[in-house]
Amino acid sequence: MARTAGSHSALTAPRIREAAQVLFAQQGFAAVSMRQIAAEVGVQVGALYNYTADKQSLLFDLMTAHLEDLLAALDARPLPEDPVAALEVFTRFHIRFHAERPDAVFIAYMELRNLTPDNFAAVEALRHRYEDRLTAILASGQQTGAFRIEDPRIATMAIIAMLTGVNTWFRQSGRLSLEDVEAIYWDMTRRMVAD
């Protein structure tokens, strides 16, 4: 019935997002309750509604924040003019960015079905913007003759699926460093499209 001592919205808001992200990634959006998220944060369930309109908004905000960060981080890296060099930058960037946020990535790929149609459309638009960046690199390389690709759009889907697949098995504590993985996957990507 009372405010928790030491409570402060600047602390609680990020803790809610973090708790939601971990639990959604571990168990899935529909399987996790708002009460579980609240317990993880250390508040009662009613407190969550000071920070999110509802459960659906919480998921949508997590997904769009991740995708907007992804796009912003990519935009912050000027891609080389040379398509081969640009593809290498993109490949390493994708692997590293995704490996550093496994929960957010997992949610962004796995929880699309739990979005309402409007939210789904908004998230798809962001995903397409990201995919378009790679398609542009591939189309440019196809045009200059640096790449031999039948269809840049399909090659985009293939490359992103392969690169994102790293997250299903890569562990920082594994026998390969992230640098090793980047090198191996860059080699495979390069050969996939090389003339």
Next chain:
Amino acid sequence: MARTAGSHSALTAPRIREAAQVLFAQQGFAAVSMRQIAAEVGVQVGALYNYTADKQSLLFDLMTAHLEDLLAALDARPLPEDPVAALEVFTRFHIRFHAERPDAVFIAYMELRNLTPDNFAAVEALRHRYEDRLTAILASGQQTGAFRIEDPRIATMAIIAMLTGVNTWFRQSGRLSLEDVEAIYWDMTRRMVAD
């Protein structure tokens, strides 16, 4: 309170599995209720328990049936001795088999988190058996010099992620036939591992 006219277990059992598969693929295991599945079949929720021990068993059975079908279908195809030819057979097989059962594939990849630890272990073992088949092809090719691969296990993960990714976009009604897609992906796969 009474038996439905025309009811017959040989009809109801497959209908329950089919309804569960479609709904689990569309909405996710946790978001779908047993009542929804029953409604789709045309029975009351209590009737489902003549055919499945519980909701978790229903999911587990769908997943293992799919993976066992996958392994059996692969076993039914003698792979060529030549690693390159074997890899082509595997690639085309994987794409076709998966494209023909999008819901089952989707569930097998997306609903792992909803399995109990024991069930998860059993399903993982089946997935590893399938992955091992590709690793064996790649290791053989690496040994004979037909492939230049740094790590057959990682190449396996990369290839399967890429091939399974086809299911996220391919539609039978799309501008490309399944044959076209097989050809494009075989070309990319071959180049990824070629010496």
Next chain:
DNA sequence: CCTTGATCTGAACAAGCGTTCAGATACAAC
């Protein structure tokens, strides 16, 4: 110290969940 606003608690609400099971009807065999 008092006042105001911030931030939470705690319980309620309406609805739904997975699972069980007594009993009713349909079906098949004689």
Next chain:
DNA sequence: GTTGTATCTGAACGCTTGTTCAGATCAAGG
């Protein structure tokens, strides 16, 4: 037609859900 079995219905059980909101406490400012 009778009997036994199959297959379901329908309701109950214990529990949980997402969301709301009146009110209690904490924090900050004057």
